[in-house]
Amino acid sequence: MSGANLLISGGTVVDPAAKREVRADVLIQDGRIRDIQPTIASSNGLRRMDAAGKLILPGFVDLHVHFRQPGREDKETVETGSQAAVRGGFVAACPMPNTSPVMDHRGAVEWVRQEGQRVGLIDVRPVGALTRGQQGAELTDFGELFDAGCVALSDDGKPLLNSLLMRRALEYARVFDRPVIQHAEDTCLSSGGVMHEGLVATTLGLRGAPAESETVIIARDLALAERTGGWLHVAHLSSARSVELIRQAKRRGVRVTCEVTPHHLSLTEEAVRGFNTLAKVNPPLRTEQDRLGLIEGLKDGTIDCIATDHAPHTAWEKDADFDSAPFGIAGLETALGVCATALIGPGHLTWSQLADRLAAGPARIAGLTDHGLAAGCPAHVAIVDPAAAWTVDPAAFASKAKRSPFTGQRLTGRVTTVIRHGLVVWDANA
Ligand code: DOR
Ligand code: ZN
Secondary structure (H helix, E strand, C coil), X not given: CCCCCEEEECCEEEECXXXXXXXXXXXXXXXXXXXXXXXXXXXXXXXXXXXCCCEEEECEEEEEECCCCCCCCCCCCHHHHHHHHHHCCEEEEEECCCCCCCCCCHHHXXXXXXXXXXXXXXXXXXXXXXXXXXXXXXXXXHHHHHHCCCCEEECCCCCCCCHHHHHHHHHHHHHCCCCEEECCCCHHHHCCCCEECCHHHHHHCCCEECCHHHHHHHHHHHHHHHHHCCCEEECXXXXXXXXXXXXXXXXXXXXXXEEECHHHHHCCHHHHCXXXXXXCCCCCCCCHHHHHHHHHHHHHCCCCEECCCECCCCHHHHCCCCCCCCCCECCCCCHHHHHHHHHHCCCCCCHHHHHHHHHHHHHHHHCCCCCCCCCCCECCEEEEEEEEEEECCHHHCCCCCCCCCCCCCEEEEEEEEXXXXXXXXXEXXX
């Protein structure tokens, strides 16, 4: 693929590989980054884009989204999901297989990939199911799914509880050098829980799911990863204790990676007060201590990446009573603003650390090579205005999900332009 020639001038390049932020111009030719220098002279036939005051980041990669196709086109489609993704600064996203039918066979995976290509905004890289129908009883055909283009396998939405199957899954996926993504939840412990088990749940009279429903599965899976040498990736961490378990395992050399969502980095169980279904999500928002533990893990690299777990639902479903409403937050379009506000503003992370967790880290896990801001790389770029303050208005989302716990919140930091293969796929000012 090739794009027009473009000179992005006057911006600050945030390169996570170089771990720094430098004032530089970026020259894009034939869909690739050609040069990055303090100043590059404009020449004939070169389109110039003024990025004064802006940050130039590698395009973001979302390891965990739900695009709901096939089957729940009323919630989201590959098309509307892709539109939401580019608005959020993402150039690639990995849709989870809890669709209807489940993405547990070649046909579904290939259809989603092709639909992503037809839409043409982002790189759609599906995650295939671990077990047939996500029933947890029989492993899928890993060879077929990886051959069809899956970047990983997962039963996300549900955990894989059978320890023997989990062991076999880690052994089998190891042959393909790809991760098994676990939705870590002991559903016996969390059974019936609709929020974090704690003071707020007690006050509201809602059934809680304890943090241990996450940690016991992580502890088991780390033991299995250690035993098999397989690659475990833990989805959406929600508790400080989970971070600690993974930190220790990484020190022992266990092959484990993990992710955290923008909502777990910015909200706590307090957001549920008033029976706010917009904050109903699985795993649940937990305590301030958990939130700070997650930030610490993100900072020290225990947590490899931020993934949105973009989980769109219809308004009529989210507007139900708390027990009936589905779990899930539509997070693609607020991810950068929420992360910048919660992490950069208070000084927890630098921009290059944030760029690493939103782009380089997830790209590595998804196996997207050449993803960065270096001469020769495909030109996948997110341009961010770090000072832009804006108010979240879900009515303006491209996603079909028009509900968000961040509604009305003032955020600082906004994606203004997204370039993929040298082409502008999103421009906030257009
Ligand atoms: O909140 C969630 N929503 N958590 C999940 O694990 C599944 C997801 C969904 O598919 O809606
Ligand atoms: Zn999910």
